Amino acid sequence: MTNAAFEGLLLAAGYGNAHAAFARQLNHAGRNEGAWRYDAASVYWWLRGRRPGDHVQAAMAETLARKLGRSVAVTELGFGTPDSIGMCVYPASVDGAIDTAEQIWTRLARHLNQQASGVFDSGKALEAALGWRYDLSDEAVSRNGRQQVTSTDVQSLYALAAHFTDLDRRHGSGSPRTRVVMADFLVRQVAPMLHGTYTDAVGRDLMRAAATLSGQLAFMSYDASEHAMAQHHATFGLRLAKAADDRLYGAHLLANLATQAVFLGHAREAARLVEAAIDGAGRAPAAVLARLHATAATAYGQSGERRACQRALAKAERALGRAGTDPGPRWVDYFSPAHLAGAALRCLGDLRMYRQALRHAPEALTLGSQNTRTRALHTALVATTHARAGDTDAACDWSRKLAQHCLDVESARVQQRLRELAIALSSQQSVPQVNEVLHSLAAMPAARKSGSAATHFG
Known part of the structure; x- marks a missing residue:
């Protein structure tokens, strides 16, 4: 859909076929904000629904007013309010990524008690994968802005990202408060840094740190079942990783999008996303490859592609075996044999290969306390796999062990696993021990926190 109001103003001002000229004048008008690099592609995306930041809109109005010989109100541009954020589009430029990410962060920070609306758009995710994989690299990301940014400033961002990652793994992201605190930090601290003054080297490290924070916020939003918001954060993180020239973290974010797509049942799109991630990662460290191939296996398993699933699992196992001597970046340290075993349990179960799946159960539970x-x-998942295999006694035994693990966790994904377990057991609910387990599942904190979950239990 075209922004007709903005298009009409461009035509009236003589910029209808001169988008590059308009972008140059806009960059000049916004020179006090820093070294803007908007171009014809930026104008194209604004016409297609992307909303620029408020300061960019003010410069747009100023630029158009000079050409038209009259004042132009920002409201005439047709971009709506900050809360009316449009489609999740992979930004063509670094400036576009910074502006739009800032809007999304602001929206989340302001909506403490409101769940974000919208759905995951697998088509837009695939477009983002293509943009990340095939767009040219950014020649320079240095900027002259309002505050000086140093390497020390950037290092503090990595420390904060690690803190939020630990909180997420220990407690889940069902409560909005952690996400709002993180978004508020991004708005108040990270966005001004991105608009600041930095060299190309510091700038790329800053983009990497901002991508890490945005990627963590994306995963937290996914865990809270805010799928459109999660896709927004992941997409902007992907563009920032591109600016940082960090293909490995970009591949990691694409794999996270694939994981989200699997959760939502978009198996074929998930497979394409992770294939793009593997291709883009190139000769990656073994630990990164293990994580990527494990994600591919879950996508193939859900789509019923047995051979492809088993090949991906074998590649993941071989890669993880080499990870001791080829460990990779710090962010992939979390991926352990237990995580690979969990992926194997999931995808082999999806293929109804229950006996083979359950061979991975012991290792899937060999996890650190965090x-x-x-x-x-x-x-x-172990309990559900036993139930689907017809071993009701084992399913009930594992179900009883669940309560202690769900006490301090708020996670929509855990809620979904509890629903799947209840559904798998429901055909045997006339059996006393199954009926008892179903009632205990419904009473679990993780189930009570989901209004829809309770309707499936009992």
């Missing part, structure tokens, strides 16, 4: 949410997810 992986509280993963332990709950894997325990529920």
Whole structure:
């Protein structure tokens, strides 16, 4: 859909076929904000629904007013309010990524008690994958802005990202408060840094740190079932990783989008996303490849592609075996044999290869104490796999172990696993022990926190 109001103003001002000229004048009008690099592609995306930041809109109005010989109100541009954010589009430029990410962060920070609306758009995710994989690299990301940014400033961002990652793994992201605190930090601290003054080297490290924070916020939003918001954060993180020239973290974010797509049942799109991630990662460290191939296996398993699933699992196992001597970046340290075993349990179960799947159950539960949410997810998966295999006694035994793992976890994904377990057991609900387990599942904190979950239990 074209922004007709903005298009009409461009035509009236003589910029209808001169988008590059308009972008140059806009960059000049906004020179006090820093070194803007908007171009014809930026104008194209604004016409297609992307909303520029408020300061960019003010410069747009100033630029058009000079050409038209009259004042132009920002409201005439047709971009709406900050809360009316449009489609999740992979930004063509770094400036576009910074502006739009700032809007999304602001929206989340202001909506403490409101769940974000919208759905995951697999088509837009695939477009983002293509843009990340094939767009040219950014020649320079240095900027002259309002505040000086140093390497020390950037390092503090990595420390904060690690803190939020630990909180997420221990407690889940069902409560909006952690996400809002993180978004508020991004708005108040990270956005001004991105608009600041930095060299190309510091700028690329800053983009990497901002991508890491945005990627973590994306995963937290996904865990809270805010899928459109999660896709927004991941897409902007992907563009920032591109600006940082960090293909490995970009591949990681694409794999996270694939994981989200699997959760939502978009198996074929998930496979394409992770294939693009593997292709883009190139000769990556073994630990990164293990994580990517494990994600591919879950996508193939859900789509029923047995051979492709088993090949991906074998590649992941071989890669993880080499990870001791080829460890990779710090952010992939979390991916352990237990995480690979959980992926194998999931995808082989999807293929109804229950006996083979359950061989991975013991290792899937060999997790560190910090992986509280993963332990709950894997325990529920083991119980569900036993139920689907027809071993009701074992399913009930594992279900009883779930309560201790769900006490301090708020996670929509854990809630979904509990629903899947209840559905798998429901055909045997006339059996006393199954009926007892179904009632205990419904009473679990993770189930009570989801209004829809209770309707499936009992």
